[in-house]
Amino acid sequence: xxxxxxxxxxxVDAIAEIFETAADMHDVQRREVKKLxxxxxxxxxxxxxxxxxxxxxxxxxxxxWLSADVINISAKGSSASKGESLRDTVLTVCAMGVDGLVIRxxxxxxxxxxxxxxxxVVVNAxxxxxxxxxxxxxxxxxxxxxxxxxxxxxxxxxxxxTHSRVFRSNVLCLTKLGARVTVVAPPTLMPAGIAAWSAxxxxxxxxxxxxxxxHADAVMMLRVQRERMSGGYFPSAREYTVGYGLxxxxxxxxxxxxxxCHPGPMNRGLEIAADAADAAQSVVLEQxxxxxxxxxxxxxxxxxxxxx
Amino acid sequence: MGLVITGASLLGEKTGDLYVDxxxxxxxxxxxxxxVLDADGLVALPGLVDLxxxxxxxxxxxxxTILTGSRAAxxxxxxxxxxxxxxxxxxxxxxxxxxxxxxxxxxxLVDVQPVGAVTRGLAGEELAELGLMARSRARVRxxxxxxKCVHDARVMRRALEYVKAFGGVVSQxxxxxxxxxxxxxxxxxxxxxxxxxxxxxxxxxxxxxxRDVMLARxxxxxxxxxxxSTAGSVEVIRWAKAQGIDVTAEVTPHHLLLTTDxxxxxxxTYKVNPPLRxxxxxxxxxEALADGTIDAVATDHAPHARHDKEHAFVDAAFGMLGLxxxxxxxxxxxxxxxxxxxxxxxSTTPARIAGLADHGSLALGSPAHVTxxxxxxxxxxxxxxxxxxxxxxxxxxxxxxxxxxxxVYGGRPTVRDxxxx
Numbered sequence: 001x002x003x004x005x006x007x008x009x010x011x012v013d014a015i016a017e018i019f020e021t022a023a024d025m026h027d028v029q030r031r032e033v034k035k036l037x038x039x040x041x042x043x044x045x046x047x048x049x050x051x052x053x054x055x056x057x058x059x060x061x062x063x064x065w066l067s068a069d070v071i072n073i074s075a076k077g078s079s080a081s082k083g084e085s086l087r088d089t090v091l092t093v094c095a096m097g098v099d100g101l102v103i104r105x106x107x108x109x110x111x112x113x114x115x116x117x118x119x120x121v122v123v124n125a126x127x128x129x130x131x132x133x134x135x136x137x138x139x140x141x142x143x144x145x146x147x148x149x150x151x152x153x154x155x156x157x158x159x160x161x162t163h164s165r166v167f168r169s170n171v172l173c174l175t176k177l178g179a180r181v182t183v184v185a186p187p188t189l190m191p192a193g194i195a196a197w198s199a200x201x202x203x204x205x206x207x208x209x210x211x212x213x214x215h216a217d218a219v220m221m222l223r224v225q226r227e228r229m230s231g232g233y234f235p236s237a238r239e240y241t242v243g244y245g246l247x248x249x250x251x252x253x254x255x256x257x258x259x260x261c262h263p264g265p266m267n268r269g270l271e272i273a274a275d276a277a278d279a280a281q282s283v284v285l286e287q288x289x290x291x292x293x294x295x296x297x298x299x300x301x302x303x304x305x306x307x308x
Numbered sequence: 309m310g311l312v313i314t315g316a317s318l319l320g321e322k323t324g325d326l327y328v329d330x331x332x333x334x335x336x337x338x339x340x341x342x343x344v345l346d347a348d349g350l351v352a353l354p355g356l357v358d359l360x361x362x363x364x365x366x367x368x369x370x371x372x373t374i375l376t377g378s379r380a381a382x383x384x385x386x387x388x389x390x391x392x393x394x395x396x397x398x399x400x401x402x403x404x405x406x407x408x409x410x411x412x413x414x415x416x417l418v419d420v421q422p423v424g425a426v427t428r429g430l431a432g433e434e435l436a437e438l439g440l441m442a443r444s445r446a447r448v449r450x451x452x453x454x455x456k457c458v459h460d461a462r463v464m465r466r467a468l469e470y471v472k473a474f475g476g477v478v479s480q481x482x483x484x485x486x487x488x489x490x491x492x493x494x495x496x497x498x499x500x501x502x503x504x505x506x507x508x509x510x511x512x513x514x515x516x517x518x519r520d521v522m523l524a525r526x527x528x529x530x531x532x533x534x535x536x537s538t539a540g541s542v543e544v545i546r547w548a549k550a551q552g553i554d555v556t557a558e559v560t561p562h563h564l565l566l567t568t569d570x571x572x573x574x575x576x577t578y579k580v581n582p583p584l585r586x587x588x589x590x591x592x593x594x595e596a597l598a599d600g601t602i603d604a605v606a607t608d609h610a611p612h613a614r615h616d617k618e619h620a621f622v623d624a625a626f627g628m629l630g631l632x633x634x635x636x637x638x639x640x641x642x643x644x645x646x647x648x649x650x651x652x653x654x655s656t657t658p659a660r661i662a663g664l665a666d667h668g669s670l671a672l673g674s675p676a677h678v679t680x681x682x683x684x685x686x687x688x689x690x691x692x693x694x695x696x697x698x699x700x701x702x703x704x705x706x707x708x709x710x711x712x713x714x715x716v717y718g719g720r721p722t723v724r725d726x727x728x729x
Contacts, residue, residue, distance in 0.1 A: 002320070012726070027367075040588055071493030085615040085616075085618040085619055086618060086620050086623070087618035087619075088615070088618070088620045105620060106620075107619075107620030107621060107622045107623060108503055108504040108505050108621065109504075109505070109574030109620065109621045110574075110620040110621075111505065112574050113575075113620060113621070114572065117596075126480065126503055127504075128505075128620075128622070129505075130503060130504035130505075133502070160503075165504060168502070168504060178625075189500075191500070191501030191504075192496040192497055192498070192500055192507045192509070193497040193498030193499070193500065193501040193502075194498075194501055196498040197498045197501055197502055200498075290427045
């Protein structure tokens with residue numbers, strides 16, 4: 001693995017290795033001195049073409065705890081609108097001597113394109129609606145810590161699938177790890193061609209959350225952006241919550257030991273009720289600390305072995 | 309002086325010589341002292357006519373000019389091209405059209421026939437000065453807002469009615485903007501779902517094609533569908549023709565050979581509008597071209613400067629080169645299409661649709677616009693070898709069947725042995 005662009009880049013063994021290292025990194029977080037020398041002398045640039053607080057700071061801390069020099073560059077607004085091509089933008093940054101480029105971009109495929117232009121190791125921190133591989137890894141890592149092996153376990157993803165890179169990476173990762181996956185959304189928030197895709201990739205789809213939820217071993221609520229209403233994807237927030245929210249009533253139908261995940265930021269009251277977000281079975285904050293461990297592990301595997 | 313073209317097989321059928329007099333017309337006997345062009349083993353076609361070319365001048369002379377685009381056309385076997393109106397400024401006045409016409413004449417390699425905009429500034433609201441463009445020395449007959457759809461039904465209706473006065477035709481870029489907006493860049497289907505690219509559903513084309521054939525029927529006017537890309541559009545056009553509606557349609561070479569799965573690597577070289585479609589659509593388009601439902605092959609040659617393609621996929625420019633490779637792509641996609649049918653769809657019918665009386669025929673008395681093709685050759689495309697100013701060439705590295713050897717424009721070779729004269 002030279003870059004991490006998609007979950008498709010990872011074999012089951014590679015994922016297991018990342019998780020094994022992540023468990024060690026998790027222990028580091030509990031130390032008083034949270035610093036390992038692994039990436040000393042390495043430079044990692046977090047290049048974010050889109051706003052992000054949690055992912056960017058997670059990568060930043062992960063790099064720093066591994067002793068890398070971490071620099072954040074905010075390049076919001078498409079480079080197209082500024083008249084500079086994406087290629088020129090990233091080549092300029094990489095000309096400064098960069099070992100790792102963590103890239104977040106509003107356009108699907110951007111990380112993959114960039115990886116063809118630069119010598120640096122590229123980590124996809126979210127490309128448009130396409131993928132967010134470290135999010136899927138941290139989700140699976142969190143679930144494994146709760147459930148043990150994911151083989152045969154039933155994971156339910158609910159929300160705006162069309163626009164969600166978290167969904168796309170998770171469906172790849174979870175099926176790869178042997179989980180049974182059901183995705184639930186209103187028809188207007190399901191990507192085009194999902195019937196053929198799900199049949200080929202071996203996951204299930206449903207419009208009916210109430211029918212699916214009681215059989216879930218874990219549930220993952222996806223963020224629903226309020227802007228989607230004006231796009232006509234659904235009539236109102238209220239109607240969405242009634243159909244697809246993890247409400248207090250629905251929480252009662254969920255197995256009591258089934259973890260509740262959310263990649264954040266949460267719209268409390270829209271896709272997830274406060275009772276669910278704060279329930280004992282909610283792993284939302286654990287996802288954050290797992291995220292750090294997984295990102296440390298990913299940076300370590302991609303950058304520590306390399307000759308400078 | 310004159311010219312004698314010896315040994316070519318006319319439309320792939322009987323072999324004979326072609327004679328060109330001093331005035332550049334086809335005649336029935338060799339003029340004294342004529343230059344000889346050896347075409348032994350080659351197929352002679354009437355010079356190719358492209359209904360759909362973007363030459364980028366004025367406005368983006370870094371991507372292509374009327375001269376460099378004319379060179380690409382000649383190398384591809386073309387003797388006439390219709391230059392689309394979406395330049396900067398837009399070809400929406402007689403003055404703008406005349407400038408394109410005259411720059412084409414100055415280049416002197418093909419007839420560059422300007423297409424006029426349907427609406428002022430391609431804004432889709434007010435009609436451009438269609439009549440003044442038609443009455444000008446440029447004799448504009450084809451009108452198109454190509455790049456944008458004339459989406460307002462009332463504007464489209466008025467345009468169709470208005471051009472009847474001078475035998476014009478509206479060439480529609482069929483894309484309902486509410487179903488496929490400006491960011492839509494990947495055929496909507498399983499792949500767009502997986503890749504997370506904004507989908508461009510076939511239905512966005514089909515609803516406009518369906519609406520426009522009904523408007524053509526209602527107005528008794530003539531409509532031309534640019535770059536048809538889906539099986540559904542083919543069905544509608546087939547139905548409309550059966551009703552006697554005056555509709556013609558073109559397909560691009562790339563929609564006859566390339567499919568949407570090329571987008572898997574997010575390479576903007578394959579970003580084009582309308583997008584590449586799945587194999588089922590490609591099959592339907594090939595069948596429609598063979599059976600006459602689709603009338604013409606048109607390149608939609610769309611040069612772009614390299615930096616306009618080096619953005620993230622959704623931000624990169626739409627379009628691909630096509631002039632130099634069109635004939636080879638058609639031969640590769642439809643190897644069983646007869647040369648006579650190739651001549652129809654790439655020369656005779658486009659010339660008729662565009663009202664170019666001097667093109668599309670090898671009949672005696674016609675201007676000698678002749679394309680000579682080696683049917684047995686094959687060419688591996690090298691984008692660096694292109695005479696276009698741009699390099700957004702989706703055919704790079706592909707082997708295409710047949711090769712344009714000579715192009716004769718008005719009795720004068722513009723290309724000899726594959727090289728510009």
